[in-house]
Amino acid sequence: MYSALVLAIAAGCASALTLQKRAVDFYAPTAGGGSELDNAGDGYGEPLNIIISGLSSPAVLTDDGFMNFAHALGYSEECLDLHAGGAQSANLGDGNGWVDQLIEIREDYGSTAVGTCLESLVGGNHFRVWRQNGSLADSGALFLAVSKEEDVFESHTIVPDGYDIGRNLLAQAAVGTTSYGGVTYSTTARNVTGLIAPGSDGVNHGIAQDGIVTVLTVEIVS
Ligand SMILES: *[C@@H]1O[C@H](CO)[C@@H](O)[C@H](O)[C@H]1NC(C)=O
Ligand SMILES: *[C@@H]1O[C@H](CO)[C@@H](O)[C@H](O)[C@H]1NC(C)=O
Numbered sequence: 001m002y003s004a005l006v007l008a009i010a011a012g013c014a015s016a017l018t019l020q021k022r023a024v025d026f027y028a029p030t031a032g033g034g035s036e037l038d039n040a041g042d043g044y045g046e047p048l049n050i051i052i053s054g055l056s057s058p059a060v061l062t063d064d065g066f067m068n069f070a071h072a073l074g075y076s077e078e079c080l081d082l083h084a085g086g087a088q089s090a091n092l093g094d095g096n097g098w099v100d101q102l103i104e105i106r107e108d109y110g111s112t113a114v115g116t117c118l119e120s121l122v123g124g125n126h127f128r129v130w131r132q133n134g135s136l137a138d139s140g141a142l143f144l145a146v147s148k149e150e151d152v153f154e155s156h157t158i159v160p161d162g163y164d165i166g167r168n169l170l171a172q173a174a175v176g177t178t179s180y181g182g183v184t185y186s187t188t189a190r191n192v193t194g195l196i197a198p199g200s201d202g203v204n205h206g207i208a209q210d211g212i213v214t215v216l217t218v219e220i221v222s
Contacts, residue, residue, distance in 0.1 A: 019058030025215060026051050027137035028195055032093025036196035036213065037203065038128070038145050039089045039098060044204040046145040047196055048090060049167040050127070050214050054139035057220040060185070061140050063102070066129070069218060072180035073173040075125075076108035092143055094134030101128040101145075124149065125169050146170050163209040171214045177221075184222045189214050 029036055029048070037045030052061065059065040070076065089098040107124040127146040132139045146166040147158045159165065174187045191212045198211030 019062070021058055022054035022061075022140045024139050024141075025053040025055055025217075026132060026139045026141035026143075027093060029091065029093035029132075029137075029143075030195070032095065032137050034091035034093025038101075038130075039091075040204040041086055041088065042204065044202055046088065046128075046147060046204045047163050047209050048092075048130070048143040048145050048213070049163055049196075049209065050144040050146050050170055050216060051192075052142040052144070053215050053217040054132075054141040056216075056218040058140075059220060060218045061131075061142060066142060067103075067105075068181050068183055069178075069185060070105050071108075072178040072183070072185060073170065074108055074110065075105045075127075077103065077105060088128055088145065090130045090143065090145070092130055092132040092134070093137055094132050094139075095136035096134035099130065101130060104128050125166050127166070127170065144170070158205050158207055160207065162207060163203070164212070167212070167214055171216065174216050174218070183220055185218050186221045187216055187218045189216050191215075 035045065036048050038048060039045050052066070054061070060069050067077070087100045089100050091098045104126065106126040109124075125146065125148050127144045130143045132141045132143060146163070148162040148166040148169065150157050150159055171189050175189050176187065178185045178187065191214055193211055193213075195213045196209070196211055198209065200206050200208040203209060
């Protein structure tokens with residue numbers, strides 16, 4: 001009887017530690033009253049143009065796991081001292097309403113320690129991240145607002161066509177095999193339309209985007 005109890009406790013611990021694989025890629029934010037545009041705080045928004053699928057390996061969808069994946073693509077947490085942009089919020093239609101970004105991540109130019117400071121100076125690719133985990137649409141997917149920026153002397157404005165360019169650069173860096181910190185990833189991409197209308201309606205800086213959202217499915221292979 002004692003050993004049965006120990007076994008039951010051991011089984012309970014094991015299941016608590018095992019991350020469950022999710023059941024869907026993502027839910028369309030608009031289906032739950034949300035938006036595929038974030039809120040930049042100036043009456044406009046930036047497109048959530050990359051989705052990390054809920055069907056990715058569960059560890060990739062955690063805060064630490066996603067940061068490791070970002071490092072594998074050459075991105076790091078931003079250089080705090082040179083941070084020029086304010087926090088933005090997004091409503092992913094999951095019942096959580098408008099919530100601030102989890103984190104803002106920049107190209108690190110090969111140095112996870114100081115590279116993002118360089119990015120802040122010279123411009124480059126960057127993105128903000130939100131997690132779709134409210135009880136109305138709990139996919140676990142991560143939604144990214146990606147854009148390519150001018151340097152800090154241009155007050156971090158987006159380059160012309162910077163949303164589509166930023167999305168494509170990040171997707172190109174991700175697809176195929178990447179690795180960091182002893183973790184190897186295999187990533188596939190597919191494009192989805194219908195989540196956001198093409199054009200510049202409501203889009204920050206009046207920069208048109210093509211209405212394509214790229215869905216990345218990231219598998220940890222070793
Ligand atoms: C949902 O995600 C947010 C942001 O990462 C986190 O603070 C919160 O604890 C998560 N909620 C649940 C129920 O896991
Ligand atoms: C998605 O669309 C962009 C823009 O047309 C294109 O550059 C990219 O190759 C497409 N990706 C996939 C996986 O089809």
